[in-house]
Amino acid sequence: MTIKLKSTADIEKMRVAGRLAAEVLEMVGKHIKPGVTTEELNTICHDYIVNKQKAVPAPLDYKGFPKSICTSVNEVVCHGIPSASHKLKNSDIINVDVTVIKDGYHGDTSKMFFVGKTSNNPKDNLAKKLVKVSQECLYDGIRQVRPGATLNQIAMAIEKNAFGNKFSIVHEYCGHGIGLGFHEEPQVLHYVNPDNEVTLQEGMTFTIEPMINTGKRHVKLKKDGWTVLTKDGQLSAQWEHTILVTKNGYEVLTLREEERGLI
Ligand code: MF3
Numbered sequence: 331m332t333i334k335l336k337s338t339a340d341i342e343k344m345r346v347a348g349r350l351a352a353e354v355l356e357m358v359g360k361h362i363k364p365g366v367t368t369e370e371l372n373t374i375c376h377d378y379i380v381n382k383q384k385a386v387p388a389p390l391d392y393k394g395f396p397k398s399i400c401t402s403v404n405e406v407v408c409h410g411i412p413s414a415s416h417k418l419k420n421s422d423i424i425n426v427d428v429t430v431i432k433d434g435y436h437g438d439t440s441k442m443f444f445v446g447k448t449s450n451n452p453k454d455n456l457a458k459k460l461v462k463v464s465q466e467c468l469y470d471g472i473r474q475v476r477p478g479a480t481l482n483q484i485a486m487a488i489e490k491n492a493f494g495n496k497f498s499i500v501h502e503y504c505g506h507g508i509g510l511g512f513h514e515e516p517q518v519l520h521y522v523n524p525d526n527e528v529t530l531q532e533g534m535t536f537t538i539e540p541m542i543n544t545g546k547r548h549v550k551l552k553k554d555g556w557t558v559l560t561k562d563g564q565l566s567a568q569w570e571h572t573i574l575v576t577k578n579g580y581e582v583l584t585l586r587e588e589e590r591g592l593i
Pocket residue numbers: 388389390392393395399400409427428429438537539556570
Protein backbone atom coordinates (compact mmCIF):
# COMPACT_ATOMS: atom_id res chain seq x y z
CA MET A 331 0.00 0.00 0.00
CA THR A 332 1.31 3.43 -0.90
CA ILE A 333 -0.12 6.52 0.72
CA LYS A 334 0.95 9.68 -1.04
CA LEU A 335 2.17 12.36 1.36
CA LYS A 336 1.33 15.85 0.16
CA SER A 337 3.94 18.59 -0.32
CA THR A 338 3.39 22.20 0.70
CA ALA A 339 2.46 22.98 -2.90
CA ASP A 340 -0.03 20.06 -3.03
CA ILE A 341 -1.57 21.21 0.26
CA GLU A 342 -2.08 24.76 -0.99
CA LYS A 343 -4.09 23.37 -3.91
CA MET A 344 -6.01 20.96 -1.67
CA ARG A 345 -7.03 23.96 0.46
CA VAL A 346 -8.43 25.71 -2.60
CA ALA A 347 -10.36 22.63 -3.77
CA GLY A 348 -11.62 21.99 -0.24
CA ARG A 349 -12.86 25.55 0.17
CA LEU A 350 -14.71 25.41 -3.15
CA ALA A 351 -16.46 22.16 -2.20
CA ALA A 352 -17.48 23.68 1.16
CA GLU A 353 -18.83 26.77 -0.60
CA VAL A 354 -21.09 24.64 -2.78
CA LEU A 355 -22.73 23.19 0.36
CA GLU A 356 -23.05 26.70 1.83
CA MET A 357 -24.69 27.88 -1.38
CA VAL A 358 -27.15 25.02 -1.92
CA GLY A 359 -28.81 25.12 1.52
CA LYS A 360 -31.25 27.91 0.67
CA HIS A 361 -32.56 25.90 -2.30
CA ILE A 362 -33.51 22.84 -0.24
CA LYS A 363 -37.25 23.01 0.41
CA PRO A 364 -40.42 20.99 -0.24
CA GLY A 365 -41.28 20.62 -3.94
CA VAL A 366 -37.71 21.04 -5.19
CA THR A 367 -36.43 18.07 -7.18
CA THR A 368 -33.02 16.55 -6.60
CA GLU A 369 -32.35 17.17 -10.31
CA GLU A 370 -32.83 20.91 -9.68
CA LEU A 371 -30.32 20.76 -6.85
CA ASN A 372 -27.92 18.97 -9.20
CA THR A 373 -28.30 21.68 -11.84
CA ILE A 374 -27.80 24.48 -9.30
CA CYS A 375 -24.60 22.87 -7.98
CA HIS A 376 -23.32 21.91 -11.43
CA ASP A 377 -23.76 25.44 -12.79
CA TYR A 378 -22.15 26.98 -9.71
CA ILE A 379 -19.12 24.67 -9.86
CA VAL A 380 -18.61 25.02 -13.61
CA ASN A 381 -19.54 28.67 -14.25
CA LYS A 382 -18.75 30.43 -10.99
CA GLN A 383 -15.93 28.35 -9.53
CA LYS A 384 -14.41 27.38 -12.89
CA ALA A 385 -13.98 23.92 -11.42
CA VAL A 386 -15.06 20.39 -12.36
CA PRO A 387 -17.74 18.31 -10.60
CA ALA A 388 -15.85 15.06 -9.95
CA PRO A 389 -18.84 12.65 -9.81
CA LEU A 390 -20.01 13.47 -13.38
CA ASP A 391 -18.99 10.49 -15.56
CA TYR A 392 -16.93 9.05 -12.69
CA LYS A 393 -17.17 5.29 -13.36
CA GLY A 394 -20.36 6.11 -15.25
CA PHE A 395 -22.10 8.14 -12.53
CA PRO A 396 -24.56 10.32 -14.50
CA LYS A 397 -24.79 13.48 -12.35
CA SER A 398 -22.61 16.15 -10.71
CA ILE A 399 -23.56 15.59 -7.05
CA CYS A 400 -25.01 12.77 -4.98
CA THR A 401 -28.37 13.36 -3.28
CA SER A 402 -29.28 10.70 -0.72
CA VAL A 403 -32.72 11.01 0.87
CA ASN A 404 -34.04 9.23 4.01
CA GLU A 405 -33.26 5.48 3.67
CA VAL A 406 -30.69 6.14 0.92
CA VAL A 407 -27.26 5.60 2.47
CA CYS A 408 -25.11 7.20 -0.25
CA HIS A 409 -24.64 7.67 -4.02
CA GLY A 410 -28.26 8.72 -4.62
CA ILE A 411 -28.71 9.90 -8.21
CA PRO A 412 -30.43 13.27 -8.65
CA SER A 413 -33.72 12.82 -10.50
CA ALA A 414 -36.36 15.12 -12.01
CA SER A 415 -39.07 12.80 -10.67
CA HIS A 416 -37.89 13.03 -7.06
CA LYS A 417 -39.52 15.99 -5.30
CA LEU A 418 -38.42 16.72 -1.75
CA LYS A 419 -41.15 16.84 0.91
CA ASN A 420 -41.53 18.08 4.48
CA SER A 421 -39.53 16.10 7.06
CA ASP A 422 -37.23 14.45 4.52
CA ILE A 423 -33.57 14.31 5.45
CA ILE A 424 -31.14 14.69 2.57
CA ASN A 425 -27.39 14.32 2.21
CA VAL A 426 -25.79 16.41 -0.50
CA ASP A 427 -22.32 15.13 -1.39
CA VAL A 428 -20.10 17.49 -3.38
CA THR A 429 -16.69 16.76 -4.88
CA VAL A 430 -14.93 19.40 -6.96
CA ILE A 431 -11.69 19.24 -8.90
CA LYS A 432 -9.67 22.45 -9.11
CA ASP A 433 -6.21 22.57 -10.64
CA GLY A 434 -6.23 18.75 -10.60
CA TYR A 435 -6.92 18.42 -6.87
CA HIS A 436 -10.09 17.09 -5.22
CA GLY A 437 -12.17 18.48 -2.35
CA ASP A 438 -14.90 16.10 -1.09
CA THR A 439 -17.54 16.96 1.50
CA SER A 440 -21.16 16.30 2.39
CA LYS A 441 -23.75 17.38 4.91
CA MET A 442 -27.32 16.62 5.93
CA PHE A 443 -30.26 19.01 5.51
CA PHE A 444 -33.79 18.85 6.88
CA VAL A 445 -36.47 19.64 4.33
CA GLY A 446 -39.13 22.18 5.28
CA LYS A 447 -40.91 21.93 8.62
CA THR A 448 -40.19 19.14 11.05
CA SER A 449 -42.62 18.33 13.80
CA ASN A 450 -42.19 16.88 17.26
CA ASN A 451 -43.53 13.43 16.43
CA PRO A 452 -41.38 10.39 17.30
CA LYS A 453 -40.39 9.83 13.67
CA ASP A 454 -39.04 13.36 13.16
CA ASN A 455 -37.35 13.31 16.56
CA LEU A 456 -35.50 10.13 15.64
CA ALA A 457 -34.43 11.72 12.34
CA LYS A 458 -33.14 14.79 14.19
CA LYS A 459 -31.21 12.63 16.63
CA LEU A 460 -29.68 10.61 13.79
CA VAL A 461 -28.57 13.73 11.93
CA LYS A 462 -27.02 15.21 15.08
CA VAL A 463 -25.31 12.00 16.17
CA SER A 464 -23.88 11.31 12.70
CA GLN A 465 -22.40 14.82 12.62
CA GLU A 466 -20.87 14.29 16.06
CA CYS A 467 -19.50 10.93 14.88
CA LEU A 468 -17.64 12.74 12.09
CA TYR A 469 -16.34 15.38 14.51
CA ASP A 470 -15.27 12.78 17.09
CA GLY A 471 -13.37 10.95 14.35
CA ILE A 472 -11.69 14.15 13.16
CA ARG A 473 -10.58 15.01 16.71
CA GLN A 474 -8.46 11.83 16.77
CA VAL A 475 -6.35 12.93 13.80
CA ARG A 476 -2.67 13.72 14.48
CA PRO A 477 0.66 12.17 13.47
CA GLY A 478 1.12 8.86 15.31
CA ALA A 479 -2.59 8.21 15.77
CA THR A 480 -4.12 5.31 13.84
CA LEU A 481 -7.11 4.89 11.56
CA ASN A 482 -8.57 2.50 14.11
CA GLN A 483 -8.57 5.29 16.71
CA ILE A 484 -10.78 7.30 14.36
CA ALA A 485 -13.07 4.30 13.95
CA MET A 486 -13.15 3.71 17.70
CA ALA A 487 -14.31 7.27 18.37
CA ILE A 488 -17.06 6.92 15.76
CA GLU A 489 -18.19 3.57 17.17
CA LYS A 490 -18.35 4.91 20.71
CA ASN A 491 -20.78 7.66 19.75
CA ALA A 492 -22.88 5.67 17.26
CA PHE A 493 -23.21 2.53 19.40
CA GLY A 494 -23.74 4.64 22.55
CA ASN A 495 -26.82 6.01 20.80
CA LYS A 496 -27.98 2.57 19.64
CA PHE A 497 -27.27 3.34 16.00
CA SER A 498 -25.32 1.18 13.53
CA ILE A 499 -22.41 1.92 11.18
CA VAL A 500 -22.36 0.96 7.50
CA HIS A 501 -19.39 -1.28 6.63
CA GLU A 502 -19.47 -1.47 2.86
CA TYR A 503 -18.45 2.13 2.10
CA CYS A 504 -15.60 4.08 3.64
CA GLY A 505 -13.55 7.26 3.64
CA HIS A 506 -10.50 7.46 1.42
CA GLY A 507 -7.22 9.15 0.68
CA ILE A 508 -7.72 12.08 -1.68
CA GLY A 509 -5.58 14.43 -3.75
CA LEU A 510 -4.91 14.28 -7.47
CA GLY A 511 -7.03 11.11 -7.23
CA PHE A 512 -10.68 11.07 -6.12
CA HIS A 513 -10.21 7.83 -4.19
CA GLU A 514 -6.62 7.21 -3.12
CA GLU A 515 -5.21 4.96 -0.42
CA PRO A 516 -5.79 4.40 2.42
CA GLN A 517 -9.33 3.17 2.96
CA VAL A 518 -10.70 4.93 6.02
CA LEU A 519 -13.08 2.44 7.65
CA HIS A 520 -15.61 3.80 10.12
CA TYR A 521 -15.62 0.64 12.23
CA VAL A 522 -12.69 -0.92 14.07
CA ASN A 523 -10.80 -3.50 12.01
CA PRO A 524 -7.42 -4.71 13.26
CA ASP A 525 -6.48 -5.69 9.69
CA ASN A 526 -6.63 -2.07 8.61
CA GLU A 527 -4.09 -0.57 11.01
CA VAL A 528 -2.51 2.53 9.48
CA THR A 529 -0.52 5.11 11.41
CA LEU A 530 -1.15 8.72 10.42
CA GLN A 531 1.67 10.92 9.19
CA GLU A 532 1.95 14.65 8.57
CA GLY A 533 0.97 15.44 4.97
CA MET A 534 -1.68 12.73 4.56
CA THR A 535 -5.03 13.89 3.19
CA PHE A 536 -8.13 11.74 3.46
CA THR A 537 -11.87 11.90 4.00
CA ILE A 538 -13.87 10.72 6.98
CA GLU A 539 -17.51 10.10 6.02
CA PRO A 540 -19.38 7.80 8.40
CA MET A 541 -22.79 6.48 7.33
CA ILE A 542 -24.95 5.92 10.42
CA ASN A 543 -28.27 4.02 10.44
CA THR A 544 -31.14 4.03 12.95
CA GLY A 545 -31.78 0.34 12.17
CA LYS A 546 -29.39 -2.40 11.15
CA ARG A 547 -26.12 -1.66 9.35
CA HIS A 548 -26.86 -3.77 6.28
CA VAL A 549 -27.32 -2.20 2.87
CA LYS A 550 -28.54 -3.15 -0.58
CA LEU A 551 -27.87 -1.73 -4.03
CA LYS A 552 -30.72 -0.46 -6.20
CA LYS A 553 -31.09 -1.75 -9.76
CA ASP A 554 -29.64 1.53 -11.07
CA GLY A 555 -26.27 0.19 -9.91
CA TRP A 556 -25.52 3.25 -7.73
CA THR A 557 -28.15 4.04 -5.12
CA VAL A 558 -27.29 2.39 -1.80
CA LEU A 559 -30.26 1.78 0.52
CA THR A 560 -30.64 0.44 4.03
CA LYS A 561 -31.81 -3.16 3.78
CA ASP A 562 -34.45 -2.63 6.48
CA GLY A 563 -35.74 0.65 5.00
CA GLN A 564 -34.80 2.67 8.09
CA LEU A 565 -33.08 6.06 8.00
CA SER A 566 -29.40 6.67 7.23
CA ALA A 567 -27.34 9.83 7.60
CA GLN A 568 -23.81 10.86 6.57
CA TRP A 569 -21.46 13.82 6.94
CA GLU A 570 -18.07 14.10 5.24
CA HIS A 571 -14.96 16.25 5.43
CA THR A 572 -11.58 16.24 3.70
CA ILE A 573 -8.85 16.32 6.36
CA LEU A 574 -5.12 17.14 6.31
CA VAL A 575 -2.82 15.63 8.94
CA THR A 576 -0.73 18.55 10.25
CA LYS A 577 2.37 18.60 12.47
CA ASN A 578 0.27 18.74 15.64
CA GLY A 579 -3.17 17.55 14.61
CA TYR A 580 -5.50 18.22 11.72
CA GLU A 581 -6.85 20.84 9.39
CA VAL A 582 -10.38 20.47 8.00
CA LEU A 583 -9.94 21.47 4.36
CA THR A 584 -13.71 21.57 3.71
CA LEU A 585 -14.75 23.51 6.82
CA ARG A 586 -17.87 25.67 6.42
CA GLU A 587 -18.41 29.06 8.06
CA GLU A 588 -21.16 27.58 10.28
CA GLU A 589 -18.64 25.09 11.71
CA ARG A 590 -16.02 27.57 12.89
CA GLY A 591 -15.23 26.80 16.50
CA LEU A 592 -17.01 23.42 16.43
CA ILE A 593 -14.02 21.34 15.30
N1 MF3 B 1 -18.40 11.72 -3.06
C1 MF3 B 1 -18.46 10.31 -2.82
C2 MF3 B 1 -17.42 10.02 -1.77
O1 MF3 B 1 -17.53 10.60 -0.73
C3 MF3 B 1 -18.22 9.50 -4.03
C4 MF3 B 1 -19.27 9.62 -5.04
S1 MF3 B 1 -18.82 8.67 -6.36
C5 MF3 B 1 -20.09 8.89 -7.41
O2 MF3 B 1 -16.48 9.32 -1.93
F1 MF3 B 1 -19.73 8.37 -8.51
F2 MF3 B 1 -21.16 8.35 -6.88
F3 MF3 B 1 -20.28 10.17 -7.52
